Amino acid sequence: MDTAFDTIVLGGGSAGCIVAARLSDDPHQRVALVEAGPDYGPVGAGRWPAELLSARYQPGSHDWGYEVEARGRRHPQWRGKVIGGSSAVNAVGITWPTRDDLDRWEALGLPGWGFSALLPFLQRVEADQTGAWPGHGRQGYLPVTTLETTSPLIAALQAAYAQQGVPWLVDFNDPDARHGVGRGTRNALGMSRVHLAAAALDPVRNRPNLHLIAETLVDRLVWRDGRVSGVTVLQNGRRQVLSAERVVLTAGAIGTPLILLRSGIGPAEELRPLLGPTSPLHDLPGVGKNFWDQLGVQVVHEAAPGAREQLLAAGAPFGSLVAKVKSDPTREWFDLHVFHSHLALPPGGRFFSSQIWLLEPAESGTLHLTSPEPTAPPRIRGGIGHPLDVTRLVQAIAFVRRLLAPPALAPWLGAEVTPGEAYTGDALRPWVQEHLEPYHHACGTARLGPPGDRLAVCAPDGRVYGFENLYVADASLVPVLPRAALHLLVLAAAEKVASGLLERRSRRS
Numbered sequence: 001m002d003t004a005f006d007t008i009v010l011g012g013g014s015a016g017c018i019v020a021a022r023l024s025d026d027p028h029q030r031v032a033l034v035e036a037g038p039d040y041g042p043v044g045a046g047r048w049p050a051e052l053l054s055a056r057y058q059p060g061s062h063d064w065g066y067e068v069e070a071r072g073r074r075h076p077q078w079r080g081k082v083i084g085g086s087s088a089v090n091a092v093g094i095t096w097p098t099r100d101d102l103d104r105w106e107a108l109g110l111p112g113w114g115f116s117a118l119l120p121f122l123q124r125v126e127a128d129q130t131g132a133w134p135g136h137g138r139q140g141y142l143p144v145t146t147l148e149t150t151s152p153l154i155a156a157l158q159a160a161y162a163q164q165g166v167p168w169l170v171d172f173n174d175p176d177a178r179h180g181v182g183r184g185t186r187n188a189l190g191m192s193r194v195h196l197a198a199a200a201l202d203p204v205r206n207r208p209n210l211h212l213i214a215e216t217l218v219d220r221l222v223w224r225d226g227r228v229s230g231v232t233v234l235q236n237g238r239r240q241v242l243s244a245e246r247v248v249l250t251a252g253a254i255g256t257p258l259i260l261l262r263s264g265i266g267p268a269e270e271l272r273p274l275l276g277p278t279s280p281l282h283d284l285p286g287v288g289k290n291f292w293d294q295l296g297v298q299v300v301h302e303a304a305p306g307a308r309e310q311l312l313a314a315g316a317p318f319g320s321l322v323a324k325v326k327s328d329p330t331r332e333w334f335d336l337h338v339f340h341s342h343l344a345l346p347p348g349g350r351f352f353s354s355q356i357w358l359l360e361p362a363e364s365g366t367l368h369l370t371s372p373e374p375t376a377p378p379r380i381r382g383g384i385g386h387p388l389d390v391t392r393l394v395q396a397i398a399f400v401r402r403l404l405a406p407p408a409l410a411p412w413l414g415a416e417v418t419p420g421e422a423y424t425g426d427a428l429r430p431w432v433q434e435h436l437e438p439y440h441h442a443c444g445t446a447r448l449g450p451p452g453d454r455l456a457v458c459a460p461d462g463r464v465y466g467f468e469n470l471y472v473a474d475a476s477l478v479p480v481l482p483r484a485a486l487h488l489l490v491l492a493a494a495e496k497v498a499s500g501l502l503e504r505r506s507r508r509s
């Protein structure tokens with residue numbers, strides 16, 4: 001194996017595939033992409049497990065097995081462990097951040113992260129085939145399609161939204177829409193998932209200057225006096241050092257802070273007892289803080305008598321609709337995604353669900369190192385279950401119940417299975433606490449911030465404060481959650497950091 005590179009990219013997930021592809025555009029750059037999980041080669045070669053290529057599943061076969069503790073409960077926090085990372089196991093939903101989300105980032109002192117400045121990077125990713133909003137990217141590498149699944153039940157639901165005063169969105173991703181309902185969009189072609197290993201890496205994976213090093217666990221960075229010279233990795237049980245002029249961390253919102261913490265870069269007083277007196281330390285108290293995720297609950301209904309048969313006869317066993325909803329009508333902007341879907345097959349299975357996701361929860365969590373061993377899981381304390389969030393979700397369940405009450409939905413929907421009609425008013429609070437689930441959009445653990453911001457880990461160009469050649473380019477950068485699922489924004493962030501690195505290089509040469 002080659003061991004000396006210009007740039008090493010640590011973590012071959014959504015962001016890592018993009019950064020490696022972009023940096024290796026320069027044929028004079030020797031780029032390595034290191035990934036703990038397997039690399040199944042180009043998708044066209046046929047070695048990928050079917051479950052990672054299907055847009056129907058969020059498979060658990062390639063998962064890190066992380067957990068988040070919150071208020072006495074433990075919640076799984078899924079993360080993909082394979083080339084392509086979480087894009088190979090996620091729910092393939094693509095949602096745009098709102099213009100206001102990104103303008104708020106810029107207002108935090110992050111030049112270059114406002115909506116207009118980030119727009120070219122969002123567009124660079126997207127090959128949107130159906131969206132009506134004129135700002136979409138059409139020529140990118142990630143196909144984005146609309147989920148055209150309608151049915152008589154979905155038509156009745158659409159009318160119910162209109163009765164509630166929620167407008168129809170011709171394009172669900174219109175970044176100026178303050179609320180509305182529309183059709184979901186996905187990085188999928190029909191029922192086939194297009195993950196980032198396929199979209200960004202396959203077109204460039206044969207480049208002689210790009211080295212894919214899979215099934216290799218990154219332990220820690222080798223650094224001194226604010227300069228990284230390489231990285232220690234474990235491959236087939238053997239420890240080796242790879243050297244580099246520059247390192248980019250793309251190991252995701254859990255992997256990236258873990259590598260920093262194991263390397264002695266983080267809250268010094270927490271790391272000293274774990275890493276021992278001889279370990280180099282760089283005090284960056286924000287590493288592992290600001291662990292954000294979105295969260296939600298599900299309202300499930302059984303089928304009314306004859307509803308399954310009618311949907312099957314209409315050739316529409318599956319249907320879905322997604323809404324941007326305000327938990328309280330006085331809010332200026334939506335704060336919830338509500339994803340409705342029905343499945344008339346298999347007979348007797350779950351029929352109709354309304355997943356309610358709270359996009360801007362009240363509280364973040366923290367991630368801590370438990371051991372210097374690279375295989376040790378972190379301790380993650382999550383912000384799941386804050387009383388204000390429970391209130392908003394109780395309001396959201398009340399909204400969904402009002403929405404589904406009109407007589408036009410009665411031929412389709414039977415009894416409410418969860419929470420169940422017995423849970424109303426105050427009785428809903430403990431039910432929500434008990435049934436909260438994470439959305440698996442972890443982020444923020446090495447966040448961006450302006451110079452002088454004590455808990456900022458990275459400067460606006462992605463460089464880790466205190467280092468001249470260490471960068472982060474993944475979901476860890478997110479300073480504040482957007483009112484959106486995270487994927488497209490992470491991809492645009494990776495494009496932006498990579499583009500800055502390429503520019504810096506060309507200025508020097």
Ligand SMILES: Cc1cc2nc3c(=O)[nH]c(=O)nc-3n(C[C@H](O)[C@H](O)[C@H](O)COP(=O)(O)OP(=O)(O)OC[C@H]3O[C@@H](n4cnc5c(N)ncnc54)[C@H](O)[C@@H]3O)c2cc1C
Nearest residue numbers: 011013014015036085086090091093218252255475485487
């Ligand atoms: C189940 C699930 C469903 C989701 N659904 C959606 C959705 O529908 N829509 C949406 O917008 N977002 C969704 N997301 C979120 C979205 O997929 C992520 O935000 C995005 O993929 C994060 O990209 P990333 O590059 O930061 O991390 P990842 O894609 O997770 O990549 C990190 C990579 O680093 C590797 N790695 C980590 N540590 C090490 C180490 N020590 N050594 C070597 N390699 C390492 C990992 O194996 C992984 O390949 C979902 C996520 C999950 C898990």
